[in-house]
Amino acid sequence: xxxxxxxxxxxxxxxxxxxxxxxxxxxxxxxxxxxxxxxxxxxxxxxxxxxxxxxxxxxxxxxxxxxxxxxxxxxxxxxxxxxxxxxxxxxxxxxxxxxxxxxxxxxxxxxxxxxxxxxxxxxxxxxxxxxxxxxxxxxxxxxxxxxxxxxxxxxxxxxxxxxxxxxxxxxxxxxxxxxxxxxxxxxxxxxxxxxxxxxxxxxxxxxxxxxxxxxxxxxxxxxxxxxxxxxxxxxxxxxxxxxxxxxxxxxxxxxxxxxxxxxxxxxxxxxxxxxxxxxxxxxxxx
Amino acid sequence: xxxxxxxxxxxxxxxxxxxxxxxxxxxxxxxxxxxxxxxxxxxxxxxxxxxxxxxxxxxxxxxxxxxxxxxxxxxxxxxxxxxxxxxxxxxxxxxxxxxxxxxxxxxxxxxxxxxxxxxxxxxxxxxxxxxxxxxxxxxxxxxxxxxxxxxxxxxxxxxxxxxxxxxxxxxxxxxxxxxxxxxxxxxxxxxxxxxxxxxxxxxxxxxxxxxxxxxxxxxxxxxxxxxxxxxxxxxxxxxxxxxxxxxxxxxxxxxxxxxxxxxxxxxxxxxxxxxx
Numbered sequence: 001x002x003x004x005x006x007x008x009x010x011x012x013x014x015x016x017x018x019x020x021x022x023x024x025x026x027x028x029x030x031x032x033x034x035x036x037x038x039x040x041x042x043x044x045x046x047x048x049x050x051x052x053x054x055x056x057x058x059x060x061x062x063x064x065x066x067x068x069x070x071x072x073x074x075x076x077x078x079x080x081x082x083x084x085x086x087x088x089x090x091x092x093x094x095x096x097x098x099x100x101x102x103x104x105x106x107x108x109x110x111x112x113x114x115x116x117x118x119x120x121x122x123x124x125x126x127x128x129x130x131x132x133x134x135x136x137x138x139x140x141x142x143x144x145x146x147x148x149x150x151x152x153x154x155x156x157x158x159x160x161x162x163x164x165x166x167x168x169x170x171x172x173x174x175x176x177x178x179x180x181x182x183x184x185x186x187x188x189x190x191x192x193x194x195x196x197x198x199x200x201x202x203x204x205x206x207x208x209x210x211x212x213x214x215x216x217x218x219x220x221x222x223x224x225x226x227x228x229x230x231x232x233x234x235x236x237x238x239x240x241x242x243x244x245x246x247x248x249x250x251x252x253x254x255x256x257x258x259x260x261x262x263x264x265x266x267x268x269x270x271x272x273x274x275x276x277x278x279x280x281x282x283x284x285x286x
Numbered sequence: 287x288x289x290x291x292x293x294x295x296x297x298x299x300x301x302x303x304x305x306x307x308x309x310x311x312x313x314x315x316x317x318x319x320x321x322x323x324x325x326x327x328x329x330x331x332x333x334x335x336x337x338x339x340x341x342x343x344x345x346x347x348x349x350x351x352x353x354x355x356x357x358x359x360x361x362x363x364x365x366x367x368x369x370x371x372x373x374x375x376x377x378x379x380x381x382x383x384x385x386x387x388x389x390x391x392x393x394x395x396x397x398x399x400x401x402x403x404x405x406x407x408x409x410x411x412x413x414x415x416x417x418x419x420x421x422x423x424x425x426x427x428x429x430x431x432x433x434x435x436x437x438x439x440x441x442x443x444x445x446x447x448x449x450x451x452x453x454x455x456x457x458x459x460x461x462x463x464x465x466x467x468x469x470x471x472x473x474x475x476x477x478x479x480x481x482x483x484x485x486x487x488x489x490x491x492x493x494x495x496x497x498x499x500x501x502x503x504x505x506x507x508x509x510x511x512x513x514x515x516x517x518x519x520x521x522x523x524x525x526x527x528x529x530x531x532x533x534x535x536x537x538x539x540x541x542x543x544x545x546x547x548x549x550x551x552x553x554x555x556x557x558x559x560x561x562x
Contacts, residue, residue: 148405149412155388155399162386165348166400167374167461169408176409 005127006195007236012130013191014235016137018215018227020184023141025213026222027150028177029157030078031087034094035212038182040204041067042189044101047113047199056119060190067186068179075178079171094209102201112200119194130191137184141224144180153177157222207249214252217259220268230267299362301326301496302347302465307356309342309520316342318520319356324465329491330498331511331528335540338517340500341383344467347498348380349373360465375403379463383470383500385450387442393453394438397425400460428456432486447474452483459490466490468499472506484510508532516540 021035042063049059077089101107108114121129144150152173155163160170193199211234219230234252238245263270300323309317317339324330332340345351347358349370358365365373374380387396398421399406405415429435432452437445442453451471458466471487472480484506491497491510501507507514507528514531516524518540524531531537 143416144413146416147413148402148415148418149409151391151395151399151402152406152409152412154390158388158390159386161350162382162388164370165350165374165380165382166457167371167403168406169369169371173409173412176413 002123005123007239009123009127009130009191009195010239011232011235012127012134013188013195014212014215015228015231016130016134016188016191017185017212018219018231019137019141019224020181020188021212022181022216022219022222022224022227023144023184024177024181026216026227027141027145027153027157028174029153030174030177031090032074032209033087033091033206033213034074034097034209035090035182035185036204036206036208037094037097038067038071038185039189039192039208039212040097040101040199041070042186043193043199043204044107044113044189045186046190047116047193048107050117050119050194051113053117056121056190056194060187063186063190064183065186067189068183071178071182071185072175074182075175078174078178091206091209094204094206098201098205101204108200110201112198112203113193114198116194116197126194130195133187133191137187138224138228140184145222145224149173149176154222207252210249210256211252214256214259216266217256218266220266221264223266223268226266226268226271300324301328301361302498303357303359303362304343304347305357305359307343307346307353307358309339309346309351310354315520317346317353317517320517320520320522321356322515322522322525324496324498326496327491327494328496328498329488329510329512331507331514332498332500332517333502333504333507333514334517334523337519339520340517341469342520343517344380344469344498344500347467348378374461374463375407377464378467379458379461379465380467381454381458381469381471383473385447385454387450387453387457389441389443391441392439393434393442393445393449394422394425394429396442396453397428397438397456397460398422400457401425401428401462403461424460425456428460429453431459431490432456433482448476448479448483451475455483455487459495463495465496465498468497468501470500470502472501472503480506 017039021032024030024032045063045066046059049062050056074090074093078086081089102110119126152163152168155168156170156173164170215231215234216227218234219228220226238248244251259266265272302324304320304322307317307320308315320343332343334340342351346353349365349368360376360378388399398418401421401424406412426435426438429438432455434449434452437449442450455471468487472483475483480503487497487499488510499507499511511528513526514524514528515522516531516537523540524534524537
């Protein structure tokens with residue numbers, strides 16, 4: 001039973017994390033190759049506040065605030081650069097985070113931070129809390145997609161120059177996407193720190209950024225259900241198959257490449273392709 | 287030089303004033319000290335040969351291009367350094383030469399996006415608003431105005447150029463502008479399509495909207511415009527009532543080529559657009 005609880009918690013955290021990137025990359029079209037850094041900021045914030053005696057719940061908003069604040073700073077960089085340059089900029093931020101954390105004794109240095117204080121929910125309660133936050137994140141994603149913010153994000157992702165001519169303050173919307181997305185990554189980070197009970201510089205490295213990007217791409221960029229399923233699935237694969245855990249970068253990198261090459265719409269795009277012809281056939285029969 | 291007509295008395299303050307605007311791209315002078323006024327209710331044709339700087343002029347009015355020197359004023363207020371979206375919020379609207387609909391959403395949703403400016407002014411208000419009933423109604427009205435309401439639920443990806451040009455116009459109108467900038471709205475349309483769209487634009491102007499129109503189809507320009515500004519090699523070479531401008535020797539030499547009558551050129555233009 002403990003194993004299942006742990007697996008479900010891992011899934012919930014991964015889904016939260018993937019949905020947070022989906023907001024930035026999927027909805028608003030801003031690529032990020034350093035998203036793990038924001039999860040890291042959340043994780044380190046929660047861990048250090050926890051060690052300082054804060055209760056777990058109290059650390060959550062602070063973790064989100066810090067991650068979101070860094071997100072806005074990186075977002076400001078995104079206003080100046082586009083597409084491929086943004087990918088390199090965000091990748092740089094990811095490396096910068098690892099570099100800084102590794103060198104500072106304050107953050108536990110190479111050894112990282114371990115033995116978090118008890119969160120007081122018990123393993124089952126913690127899982128429920130993670131699942132609850134995961135559902136909230138999903139609900140927020142679906143709401144944003146339906147709101148005018150989602151429509152504007154969608155327009156910016158497709159053609160930001162046209163959106164400017166339509167009177168849209170494109171920079172502010174990009175910053176909003178980065179703020180919300182990175183704050184949610186911070187939220188997933190606090191759960192991560194308490195769930196794994198250890199965080200180090202390598203917990204939030206380039207591999208993790210690629211992993212979460214491949215979850216979003218595999219699920220279908222922008223598709224909330226697609227990303228949820230993909231993240232849940234890809235989060236537990238390393239636990240089920242040792243070989244995937246050993247060759248994480250190879251497997252996820254390969255997956256990313258294959259999806260971009262053969263189905264840029266991800267699993268959601270594939271599903272649509274298979275469902276649509278049937279629906280059309282049914283209509284014709286009717 | 288400037289022509290007077292009933293709806294734009296000379297004494298009134300101009301809605302848009304272009305004051306000594308120059309635009310240089312590296313060594314290339316795209317616009318050289320161009321000045322003109324657009325009054326409330328005007329229907330101004332901005333014409334000139336290819337490369338004259340017409341599109342650059344429009345882009346520096348909307349803010350895609352920043353003038354190297356000179357000022358663009360809307361209602362007496364300088365727009366220098368103002369980002370595009372602020373200019374649009376102040377009442378400028380551009381219908382671009384290259385149609386760029388958002389392909390993932392329907393034609394009605396494209397226009398609704400422009401009609402939603404009250405809700406999309408800030409990310410927060412956009413986040414708090416979900417309903418699109420009002421915007422879709424406004425979109426329907428604009429699509430009816432330009433005559434493509436029948437295809438409003440379809441995707442723009444499968445539409446012919448004639449429909450897309452009208453979509454672009456509907457989207458610009460849905461912004462509820464005070465000044466509408468149209469960059470070659472008739473390009474690529476056949477004679478009938480061009481004539482009916484030009485009539486639509488003239489109607490829109492008669493309903494009180496000020497229009498600046500870039501157009502190569504001289505026949506339609508002469509038919510609907512009440513004033514012309516002629517650019518050549520980045521310089522203004524003519525400004526005034528259409529017939530008078532077209533009689534001007536400098537304009538004829540630069541724009542039409544000496545020895546070609548205006549009427550012939552109109553016919554050529556129409557034949558060309560038919561082939562296009």
